[in-house]
Amino acid sequence: MTAHDDFFDTRATALAKDDGEPVLERYDADGFVLDPGTDGDQFERENRAALRRVEGLSTELTDVTEVEYRQLRLERVVLAGVWHDGTIQDAENSLRELSALAETAGSTVLAGVLQRRSKPDASTWMGAGKAKELRDVVIAEGADTVVADGELAPGQRRGLEDVVKVKVIDRTALILDIFAQHAKSKEGKAQVELAQLQYLLPRLRGWGESMSRQAGGQAAAGQGMGSRGPGETKIELDRRRINTRIAKLKRELTGMKTMRDTKRSSRRNHHVPSVAIAGYTNAGKSSILNRLTGAGVLVQNQLFATLDPTVRRAETADGRLYTLADTVGFVSNLPHQLIEAFRSTLEEVGDSDLLLHVVDGSHPDPEGQISAVREVLAEVGAHDVREVIVINKADVADPEVIDRIRRSEKHSITVSARTGAGFAELKALIDDELPRPEIRVDVVLPYDRGDLLSRIHDEGEVLETEHLADGTHVHAKVTPALDGELTAFAR
Incomplete structure (x- = not known):
């Protein structure tokens, strides 16, 4: 039995030789031909002909009362994927991630199917024949929704929906729905609504721009035949309202960005170093923030539990202050609309002095997670920040996987x-990586200027103190801003 016997059955196909005798062509459990049998540069015949069932995705419960309760509340979905590049393992991991997303959104996953194609079909995404087979799976499972593992064009979604006869949504719409459920702050809700409206706008059904704002009778202003009509249609009213709402949300988010920039500017002016925690969704970023600061941030074993960034104060072993910012998690193929909407939030990462890039060591493809996060960070201009790979969940991860990551990522x-393992080393690493004050000062502070002494301890590095008759003698390293205020007290 091979590793993929749980997923696919070995099949055999009868082909005809030139002399008319049938030849049995065998395929292994991965669906690959055992004997040469490809047609040019195309995929193997069986690969292109098979709609593969992916087992082990069902999230239905075994307890009858709980199942009945969930069937009353939750959507019952079938997942569908089109695999056109990468390996079969990549395709299966992507579908399993889609299953976790669907369950986080509040649905019951009944089954998943994969099809290999050189490229998605332009009209029905899977191709008309495979869409009909998907319809049979939907009927057999009693599903009411199909979730596609990819972003569907408006025409592809309608075409697939017309065949399977149930609601069809794509990966982007599913992620947007999760974000809408988890957004709590005013800024978070505005960001999610903006992303949803930008996604919805090109997917409105209707005549489109060719029938735009028809004017009736003499109001056609001499534009002739075809220009007279009932006036603005319902679809155009919807489009105009959405555009108006998008413009309003962008103005509101610009104002919120100004406030966020002001806070960051204040921290920079006081030369408070900043550390950003970023990484794949559900990698354990909020748990690490809680361990480092006792922040009490929500921790849940589900995707995108944290949307609103949390900034907490912390200090190094020698008493230097710094800030820790928990950011929204990333996911492969993160919708572009979300990256744009959350750009101001993600700028927390770009403005930080140190990036803790958290990776789930127990994930089937941690290297893929690292690549997906770095792609998003590059889009928001945060690729130049000094990065430390923090491999989390070491208590359940395969030691060989951890060793593999640490060999490829030297700064990890x-x-x-x-369990708390490794956090003493992590705190020491943060201490070493954060920028230190460089300007040496030798001052005597009057006893009524305790405020300056406190700032030296908070923002600088105290080397030596001595209490004299006229004040406190301090030898320290400080920031340029603090150095200017201490000039008057220099010895």
């Missing part, structure tokens, strides 16, 4: 947010 550390 292993921790477990659940």
Whole structure:
């Protein structure tokens, strides 16, 4: 039995030789031909002909009362994927991630199917024949929704929906729905609504721009035949209202960005170093923030539990202050609309002095997670920040996987947010990586200027103190801003 026997059955196909005798062509459990049998540069015949069932995705419960309760509340979905590049393992991992997304959104996953094509079909995404087979799966499972593992064009969604006869949504719409459920702050809700409206706008059904704002009778202003009509249609009213709402949300988010920039500017002016925690969704970023600061941030074993960024104060072992910012998690193929809407939030990462890039060491493809996060960071201009790979969940991860990551990522550390292992080393690493004050000062502060002494301890590095008759003698390293205020007290 091979590793993929749980997913696919070995099949055999009868082909005809030139002399008319049938030849049995065998395929292995991965669907690959055992004997040469490809047609040019195309995929193997069986690969292109098969709609593969992916087992082990069902999230239905075994307890009858709980199942009945969930069937009353939750959508019952079938997942569908079109695999056109990468390996079969990549395709299966993507579908399993889609299953986790669907369950986080509040649905019951009944089954998943994969099809290999050189490229998605322009009209029905899967191709008309495979869409009919998907319809049979939907009927057999009693599903009411199909979730496509990819972003569907408006025409592809309608075409697939017309065949399967149930609601069809794509990966982007599913992620947007999760964000809408989890957004709590005013800024978070505005960001999600903006992304949803930008996604919805090109997907409105209707005549489109060719029938735009028809004017009736003499109001046609001499434009002739075809220009007279009932006036603005319902679809155009919807489009105009959406555009108006998008413009309003952008103005509101610009104002919120100004406030966020002001806070960051204040921290920079006081030379408070900043550390950003970023990484794949559900990698354990909030758990690490709680371990480092005792922040009490919501921690849940589900995707995108954190949307609103949390900034907390922390200090190094020698008493230097710094800030820790928890950011929204990333996911492969993160919708472009979300990246744009959350750009101001993600700028927390770009403005930081150190990036803790958290990776789930127990994930089937941690290297894929790292690549997906770095792609998004590059889009928001945060690729130049000094980065430390923090491999989390070491208590359940395969040691060989951890070793593999640490060999490829030289600047990395292993921790477990659940057990606390490795956090002493992580705190020491943060201490070493944060920028230190460089300007040496030798001052005597009057006893009534305790405020300056406190700032030296908070923002600088105290080397030596001595209490004299006329004040406190301090030898320290400080920031340029603080150096200017201490000039009057220099010895």
